[in-house]
Every structure is written in C-alpha cells, then in structure tokens.
Amino acid sequence: MNNRLSVKHILGVEQLTLEDIRLILDTAEALKEILDRPIKKVPPLRGCTVVTLFFEPSTRTRLSFELAAKRLSADTVSVSAATSSVLKGETLLDTVKNVEAMRPDILVVRHSSSGAPHFLARHLTGCSVINAGDGINQHPTQALLDLFTVRERLGRVKGLKIAILGDILHSRVAHSDIRIFKAMGAHVFVSGPASLLPIGLEALGACVTTKVEEALASADVVMLLRLQKERQGRSLIPSEREYANFFGLVQERCLNLAPDAILMHPGPINRGVELTSELADSQQSVILNQVTNGVAVRMAILSLLWADRS
C-alpha cells in the first residue's frame, strides 16, 4: 500500500484522492491510542516546526492542531492576528514570507478570506500549508475527522444517508463535509432555511431540500451546524426562536432517523437553537468523540506531510 500523500498541502477536500483520504484515516486510527497512554508523546515529528497562524478566532481547532503536533514531538509556535503585524498594515503575503524566512516546515492557517491558504501555498516554496478553515469556503481537516468519526462509529460510510442541517451558506464545514461524504459514496442531504441554502449548492453533489423531515428520514448521520451570525451581514433568518421551531433538532424530529443514527456537530454548539440540550448530551451524540478524533486525524495529517518532506 502506498503510504504517501499525493499532495504537498491540505487545502481542500477535492484535491485529495480517495487513497489520500484512506491513508489519513488509517494513520489516524493507528495513532489514536497514543492519546490514551499515560505518557502521551512519541518522536516522529522531532525536528519539525509547526506554526499555527490564526487570523480568525478559534479554540478547538487551534488547540487540536497544537496538541497533535506536541504529541508527535514537533516544535510548535502559535501566531494570532491580534498579536501579529497584520494590525500594523503588513500584507498577508509579507507576513507569511517573513514567517517562511524563519524556516518552519508546516504552516497551519485559518483566515477569514476564502482561498487565503491557497494563495499562500502558491507563493511559499519551503513549507506545507494546512487549511484550518478559510472564510466560507472549506475546513478540510474537520471533514476528515467527521468522516473518521462516522467510520469508527458505524463501521462504513458508503451508502449511508448523511443529513446536514443549518447555515449551509456560511459553513465551511458543510462545504467540506458534503464533498468528502459524497466522495466516499454516501448520500448527502442538506436542509435549512432557504435563505441559508446557497445558489449553486447542487454543484457539490448534495440533495438540497427545504423540508427538514425529508433530509432526516432514515438518516444515519445528522450533522448540525451553528448559525454563524458573525458572518451574516444582516440576519438571514427572522429569529433564533423561529429557527429552532422549524429547523432545530428536537426529539420529535428524531423519530424517523435510522435506528443507530448518530448526531454530530463541529462546535461550538448553541444549545436550544440547532439542537436541544438533551440531544446534545444523549447517547446518540458523538460531538465529543469528534473532538478527540480531531487530534488523532491532525496527528495523521502532520506526520504524513512531514514524512513526505523528510
């Protein structure tokens, strides 16, 4: 079996081959047990420098990347927009060229502009770029950990019905998830308020419906998304109450799910809006498993990129 990625950067799901995806998942599976060891550190990334450049706030993803890197003995440095030269008027390219001049190996980038990691990957010669979320475009490592979680819990992906509900318009997670689950042979349904279902969504290969019940019927996986108020210029829905009423996941809407269906959420969750507190904490919920798996999947990605470099 080939144990090399076909790509130098992790920018978007569509750039990964099925072999890449399987390799990342299998590697993550092997690495995951390290997280449960008493001494959670192994040496494969010794001498590797990972810089996380976050131009947008993040808790989970950043921590996840940093822990993943540290577990594998990489040196990690974190830069956030608030403490960087961006505020002094430096261009993104100059900022990152300066970072590159200090010879990091892997750059983990989150940015509010769609395509910013692609832009950096095009201009940097010396390091690999991982997209940790760009604007409303993609969040490929989240999609990989979501896929990993589904495979781990349900044992397969092909043929499953995946329902993604909520703010599809602004969700980079949804845009990556739709692609990755389609690529793996699942049936992807998306639903939510029509004003949050963007024009052109069919291009990603999802079945789009404004009827939540249709998306939920016999679904094996329900992926819930947060309303991204910070990305909406103006509110695209009348109120959260109205949203919860028509589109939020409540117990009655779960009746027609597949028997062993799981509930997922990339976080942070708004309890009582996209799903009830009870469902968030229920046996069906794998929300915290996703978080744990995130570290394993990112360990896999870092080690595979590093293996290709060295």
Add this chain to the structure above:
Amino acid sequence: MELLFENARLIDPASGLDEMGAVLVRNGRIAGIFLLKDGFSGEFTHLLPSQRFNLKGRWLVPGLIDMHVHLREPGEEYKETIATGTRAAAAGGFVAVACMPNTKPVNDDVTVTTFIRHKAAMEGSARVYPVACITKGQAGQALTEMGMLLEAGAIAFSDDGRPVKDSAVMRLAMEYARGFDALIISHAEELGLVADGVMNEGRMSQLLGLKGIPSVAEEIAVFRDIALAKYTGARLHIAHVSTKAAVELIRRAKAEGVGVTAETAPHYFTLTEDAVEGYNTNAKMNPPLRTEEDRQAVIEGLKDGTLDAIATDHAPHSSLEKEVEFDRAANGIIGLETAVSLSLELVRRHGMNPLQLIACLSWSPARILRVAGGSLRVNEPADLCVIDVDMPFEVTRENLFSKSCNTPFLGQRLSGRVVLTMKAGVVTHSLLESGFITLP
C-alpha cells in the same frame, strides 16, 4: 509630406466600405481613398519607396476609440499615468480614450478635468476625453457642475464603480444633463444586492466558497436607468454589460425607441466565471465574469446591434492590489492592448462581420460620445489603425506598454495584433523596425 498605405483591406463602418485599396495621407489628413475595383493600380509614381506602405492585405481601419478606460492619473501614478495609459492605447490601435473619473482626487471638478486635458495634450499618445462624475465625490448626493465641466472638456458623466444609489438623484442627474444634451454613463449595479460579493453568484462561487454577486444586481439597475432615461428623455449609455438579462432589457428599450446605448468589454465575451478558479485575482472585476449563457448573450447582443460598442474598462492595478487575498483584491483588469486580438475572435468564431466589429471599436463610440473620428473620410484627420489578423501576440510583461500587467491573458498567445497606429498623421505606435519601411 505624403504617405501611401496601399494594398490594404479598407474597412470603414461609417460608409460600409470593405474593399481592397489604398489611402493617401497628406499633412496629417486623409487626402484620398482609392479602391482596387475602381481601377486603382498603384499610381503616385512621384512617391519615394519610403513613403509607401505595402500592407499586403492587412486591415486598414479608422483609429480605434475606447470609451471606457481608467488612466489612474491623478493620484495612482504607480498603476498607470496618462502617458503610459495612452501609450498602451496606441499599442492597442486606439487613437482616443474616454477616462473614468475615479482618480484621486475624483474628477468632479473643473480643475481635475483641466489637469487631465492638459496632461494628455502634453504627454498623451492618444486623445483623452475625461468623463466627469455625476455627483460630487462620487457620493451619490449633490450634482457636479455639469455645465462648467462640459466647457472644460468633460465628454460625459458617470459615477463609474460607485453607481448612483438614490433613484431620485439619478433622475435629477438625467434631467439636468438633458438640458446640456450631455451623456450619462451608468455603471449598472444595485449595490444592496452586490453587498460583499466578490464574483458571480452561482456554481463557481459555491465551489470556491466566495461570496456571490447575483446577475439580478445588474438587471435591476439597467431596468431602473432605462426607465429613468425613458421618463426624462436623457441620453443614457450602459457601461460594461455582462448579463443576458441586461442585454434583453436594452434590446427591448431600443425597440421602444428609448435613447439608450450600451457597451461590453472583451472579457465578458471571452471569459466566464470559470476563470476565477484557483482564486485568480486577475479574473476579478466588477461586474464579475458571468456564465457561458451570459457570454453567449453578450456576443448575440453585439451581433444584433443591441450592444453598440466594445470598450475595454482598462483598469490597471499593481501587485499591491492583486497579490492579496481574493476578497481583498481590487476589481479590474487591463485591456487596451489585448482588445483587438480578443475581439477578432468574434469574427473568427462567431461569424461577426468585420465591418460591424470595427464599428464597435470606432464608429459607434465616436457617435455615442459625439466626437470626431471613427471613419475613413477624405479631409478628415488621418486616424488610422493597421491590423494583422494573423500575427501572434504573446502577452508578456515585456510586451505590454501599460505600467501594470493585471490581465488574465498574461502568458497567453493570442492571435491578431495591431501593427501600426496613426493619430492625425503621426505614428503613435508601430511594430515596424523604424520609420517608413515596408511591412514584412
């Protein structure tokens, strides 16, 4: 001083002429037009060989006129100047350009209009017709001093790039302009729908995760401005038409007799939104590149005369504005030097008559702007352009005269090139080695 361009394919949309023949230039004016079919066979034995251009069948057309460019001076001379912009114009076959008012400061005052005119007269390789703002500061509120601006040399009025949002202000502008018989040029976009969009809304914006600008933003604005033109009787020109719906609205308005004209730019009939792939900021412009359906409708609009003119919307930007995140990148591409090559595709692929193509690039803009030129006529100034329709054109930094190179065609090999441009008898651009030698 006499010069003879002989063995040329003469194309003059003003008279409908498309014949082999010769043009004699004397003292900066066209002194004679001689057609092969009338028995002309190369008289003028008194001319020296150095005074004769054997064009070997190349097109000889009126000097081209671009009614929509950005020259960036005053204020952004690092992108382009009147000197470099008009030099690029000459390289593209243009003898005249109309420059948009979004300079720094904006052209909303007689002093700026006068500055541009003086600078162009001193340094320009092409005539420059300044377009002044409709409203002071392009702010969409108070009208500029249109009468005085016209006296100072303004050719038309436009708040290009920042369209007049308030319909009452636009109505007022049209009514007032009508009193001076002045032309209003509309950059037609409903800004509320544009919002923070950065490319055409649809399949591609979804694939790239970029915020979209719906085509209805143009449709609604075109509808409004046509309705206001109809109501006020003003002369209205719609800039850079990019959508099928806008073409249809203009077609219908013209059929009703509304005084509206329209232009499109080469990129709208050459490219689609697919060019944005890879977050290519050189494919970012406003209005954005649309779909294949829109592109076909624009071509159809040019062919049936709904769209009168081809204008480049030449918009130079440096790497400071273009080598950045896509949503932060400035809108616009340069176009003066690639316009002819790209437009020839309309003849080659889409069956457009060469006469009509040249009309779009010369005679029509001259009529819309009500300026001289755009035709081959005896006693008129010798504004000429020689086009080699087969000569390849490598679009490289070195081959461009513009100060900027923000074009999606950079690195491409286009077909067809302007080999000589003459403004009032003066050669402003020539690919010939030197002086007056015979073309290879």
